[in-house]
Amino acid sequence: QQPVQSPQAVILREGEDAVINCSSSKALYSVHWYRQKHGEAPVFLMILLKGGEQKGHEKISASFNEKKQQSSLYLTASQLSYSGTYFCGTGDDNYGQNFVFGPGTRLSVLP
């Protein structure tokens, strides 16, 4: 029951915006977002919880639509450093029941 991420890959110019979606076929309690650069470990971006508020970090924010069982990651005015693969991870409860990662979205930001 791996979540679906879209798009699979996206290429942007510096300064452009991007949206990465993560959707599940089941009810979710939490959605995590990570970014991984080539050859490096994933870096935790944020977690969104059922009933919680939209999260934000500088120019990267995310939303969680519980009814639609999906989350979206918003990258505003993208920078070169945003390049990498973005993964969402979803869980059924606050103990990480059935926690599973999406396949990833590869983001490339060009100068």
Next chain:
Amino acid sequence: KAGVTQTPRYLIKTRGQQVTLSCSPISGHRSVSWYQQTPGQGLQFLFEYFSETQRNKGNFPGRFSGRQFSNSRSEMNVSTLELGDSALYLCASSLAQPYSGNTIYFGEGSWLTVV
């Protein structure tokens, strides 16, 4: 403060052998999770330990096991290695429940190659 430390960073094993990987979480963190990452299967959750108890387990065969010690350090073991076990094994630590809003920190991983 020191980050999550994983050892060894790189290792090569022969099919049929077993391997033990170690993870030292950030000081004060009580939750340790393990993940396997491969080009074909992506990032997959192995298990999570909290205060020496395994709380969650991913869909992996019994050859994959782990444990957590009283100082929160964790080890994972893979027995009877198969070629398909070649992967990057990542450890992540969190202050408490990693699925309730606590930030999760990853180590640099242990690259395992099975020949």
